[in-house]
Amino acid sequence: MCFDNVINRKNTGSIKWDMMEEFKMPKDVLPFWVADMDFKAPIGVSNALHERINHGIFGYTLPTNTYYETVVNWMKRRHNWKIKKDWIIITPGIVPTLNFIIQLFTKAGDGILVQRPVYNPFTEAVINNGRKVVNSSLILRENGYKIDFEDFEKKIVENDVKLFILCSPHNPVGRVWTKEELLTMGDICLKNNVLVVVDEIHHDLVFKANKHIPYASLGQNYSNNCITCTAPSKTFNLGGLQISNIVIENQEVFHKLNKYLENISLAMTNVFGIISCEAAYNTGEAWLEELLDYLEGNKKYVQKFLTEKFPMIKVIDSEATYLLWIDFRGIAMEQNELETFIIQDAKLWLNDGYTYGQEGSGFERLNIACPRETLKLGLERLEKAINNRL
Numbered sequence: 001m002c003f004d005n006v007i008n009r010k011n012t013g014s015i016k017w018d019m020m021e022e023f024k025m026p027k028d029v030l031p032f033w034v035a036d037m038d039f040k041a042p043i044g045v046s047n048a049l050h051e052r053i054n055h056g057i058f059g060y061t062l063p064t065n066t067y068y069e070t071v072v073n074w075m076k077r078r079h080n081w082k083i084k085k086d087w088i089i090i091t092p093g094i095v096p097t098l099n100f101i102i103q104l105f106t107k108a109g110d111g112i113l114v115q116r117p118v119y120n121p122f123t124e125a126v127i128n129n130g131r132k133v134v135n136s137s138l139i140l141r142e143n144g145y146k147i148d149f150e151d152f153e154k155k156i157v158e159n160d161v162k163l164f165i166l167c168s169p170h171n172p173v174g175r176v177w178t179k180e181e182l183l184t185m186g187d188i189c190l191k192n193n194v195l196v197v198v199d200e201i202h203h204d205l206v207f208k209a210n211k212h213i214p215y216a217s218l219g220q221n222y223s224n225n226c227i228t229c230t231a232p233s234k235t236f237n238l239g240g241l242q243i244s245n246i247v248i249e250n251q252e253v254f255h256k257l258n259k260y261l262e263n264i265s266l267a268m269t270n271v272f273g274i275i276s277c278e279a280a281y282n283t284g285e286a287w288l289e290e291l292l293d294y295l296e297g298n299k300k301y302v303q304k305f306l307t308e309k310f311p312m313i314k315v316i317d318s319e320a321t322y323l324l325w326i327d328f329r330g331i332a333m334e335q336n337e338l339e340t341f342i343i344q345d346a347k348l349w350l351n352d353g354y355t356y357g358q359e360g361s362g363f364e365r366l367n368i369a370c371p372r373e374t375l376k377l378g379l380e381r382l383e384k385a386i387n388n389r390l
């Protein structure tokens with residue numbers, strides 16, 4: 001796979017590339033926002049889909065035994081995480097599943113903990129379901145984002161929190177939580193009867209110096225008190241095929257979610273989602289290794305560019321994900337001014353940091369999962385706009 005190939009995604013209904021009018025964006029912005037990649041999925045995925053298309057019958061479908069074995073093997077091989085096939089529930093996405101979990105395992109008004117700045121659908125799911133958002137902000141230190149454990153516990157106790165939504169690795173700040181950090185959070189949750197929902201969708205996209213530790217692999221008591229959300233969609237760029245694998249060891253929790261999905265007739269998912277997940281996990285590993293190298297190259301490219309030209313703009317050194325969290329506070333613009341500057345002057349479509357919580361004000365999230373040439377174009381636009389201002 002050559003990740004340098006620029007592929008035109010216009011007129012494909014792409015949310016990233018085709019929705020300028022819907023989102024009231026100028027037509028000529030260059031998009032680096034929503035979290036999908038401008039790369040083709042591994043060839044093994046397309047081949048498997050072609051084969052299924054050639055069969056020509058697309059009736060109701062469930063995953064077969066080999067599907068479950070494939071998922072089990074992936075978790076073992078890539079993450080040293082031993083799961084069983086009857087711990088897996090397929091769903092059409094993590095965000096809908098988070099909403100179901102909130103509805104099932106909490107009551108109206110219950111406190112749910114999040115760590116902002118964080119992927120905004122976490123907060124939205126809490127609010128949309130009439131629960132209370134309890135936030136324990138991540139703290140930016142010289143050496144990156146940290147958890148304030150004292151605050152974390154205090155917020156749980158004071159608000160009688162029932163559920164904690166953990167993003168691991170973390171979007172947007174790019175942290176890969178260490179074993180100590182996971183254990184400390186886990187112990188506080190166990191002590192206070194807080195169910196942990198851990199969203200590990202970015203678990204495969206970890207840069208070399210770091211190691212993702214599945215929360216449920218910390219030990220039996222942690223695993224028994226958690227729901228792990230995984231998916232092949234970020235790893236292999238399959239977002240539009242809508243498939244996720246929810247892993248739950250605790251059989252009571254498993255059956256509660258499973259029964260709920262059956263009741264609302266969602267125990268089944270799209271045939272192409274199933275085919276693509278199986279093919280990606282079976283054939284996509286070499287592609288993934290190359291992708292990780294390419295993304296790391298893109299990350300370094302952005303870091304070098306900005307450090308050399310605009311040292312007042314700081315790129316937070318991410319340990320995972322293809323989303324760079326960039327601190328623009330050094331260019332002294334109010335939030336609204338920064339937003340307008342990025343869109344109107346630089347003609348870039350990024351994700352504004354404040355959408356992940358007030359902690360993100362003055363930051364922007366840049367999606368670097370694109371050919372380097374596209375990234376270069378984007379950075380040149382930024383350079384020109386900043387120089388015009390100075």
Ligand SMILES: Cc1ncc(COP(=O)(O)O)c(C=O)c1O
Nearest residue numbers: 035093094095096119171199201
């Ligand atoms: C942390 C996190 N969870 C979930 C999702 C989306 O998951 P899905 O498409 O399965 O709903 C994203 C997409 O960016 C994400 O970053």
